[in-house]
Amino acid sequence: MNIEVPARKYLAHDKLRDGREFAVRIVGPEDKAILSEVMHHLSPQSRYFRYLTLKDEPTVDDLALFADVNVKHHLALVAFLVENGETVPIGLGEYFVNEEAKRARSAELAFAVEEEYQGMGVATALLRQLAEIAQSAGIAEFTALVHPDNRKMLEVFAHCGLAVVFQDVFAAVQVRLKLPQAIRVSPETKVPA
Numbered sequence: 803m804n805i806e807v808p809a810r811k812y813l814a815h816d817k818l819r820d821g822r823e824f825a826v827r828i829v830g831p832e833d834k835a836i837l838s839e840v841m842h843h844l845s846p847q848s849r850y851f852r853y854l855t856l857k858d859e860p861t862v863d864d865l866a867l868f869a870d871v872n873v874k875h876h877l878a879l880v881a882f883l884v885e886n887g888e889t890v891p892i893g894l895g896e897y898f899v900n901e902e903a904k905r906a907r908s909a910e911l912a913f914a915v916e917e918e919y920q921g922m923g924v925a926t927a928l929l930r931q932l933a934e935i936a937q938s939a940g941i942a943e944f945t946a947l948v949h950p951d952n953r954k955m956l957e958v959f960a961h962c963g964l965a966v967v968f969q970d971v972f973a974a975v976q977v978r979l980k981l982p983q984a985i986r987v988s989p990e991t992k993v994p995a
């Protein structure tokens with residue numbers, strides 16, 4: 803099955819809670835700066851919640867991994883607004899396929915939404931798009947390791963409409979989301995035969 807989804811060919815549109823429209827597309831190799839920009843605008847607590855470690859800026863490895871998109875192994879989506887003719891990144895959603903998973907294919911989720919756009923539905927929209935693409939890539943389960951105080955992230959998972967299991971592990975909450983098996987691909991997604 804060829805499931806390459808080239809960057810720029812996947813584009814979805816959604817609305818912020820205040821009615822403004824935003825778009826979502828797949829990150830490409832030229833997009834490393836987007837990760838630095840979004841990270842730069844996160845509060846220290848948000849950065850801690852994202853990486854579960856103290857980190858001021860992304861490392862060289864983080865940047866390389868972020869822009870290395872291959873839908874079978876790693877996928878990064880960027881949500882952006884167009885304001886005054888300028889494209890402003892407001893959030894990122896990624897999955898990293900767990901290559902060691904013996905049973906069904908699973909992937910680890912990560913999100914980062916710029917401070918002033920949090921609580922406006924961005925992560926919820928990114929999760930919906932990630933789930934659609936992951937399904938078409940044969941991924942059966944999403945996992946996430948979430949700080950117990952990260953109420954917003956836990957709320958997003960609790961209300962996303964997928965079957966979810968929360969489990970306390972050492973100093974974190976392990977989240978498991980089951981993806982339906984049916985292949986549903988957004989009409990605007992170009993998946994070559």
Ligand SMILES: CC(C)(COP(=O)(O)OP(=O)(O)OC[C@H]1O[C@@H](n2cnc3c(N)ncnc32)[C@H](O)[C@@H]1OP(=O)(O)O)[C@@H](O)C(=O)NCCC(=O)NCCS
Pocket residue numbers: 818819847848849851852853893911912913914915916919920921922923924925926927946947948952953954955957958961
């Ligand atoms: C956690 C995080 C990704 C959530 O992103 P977000 O875009 O703020 O999430 P959403 O807006 O989709 O959902 C958050 C809240 O908005 C609510 N919401 C979402 N869309 C909504 C809508 N259209 N109308 C009303 N409420 C909505 C959700 O129910 C949720 O509930 P809350 O307001 O009681 O908290 C973001 O806060 C963040 O980047 N945090 C720092 C990094 C981080 O924690 N990463 C996660 C590591 S796994």
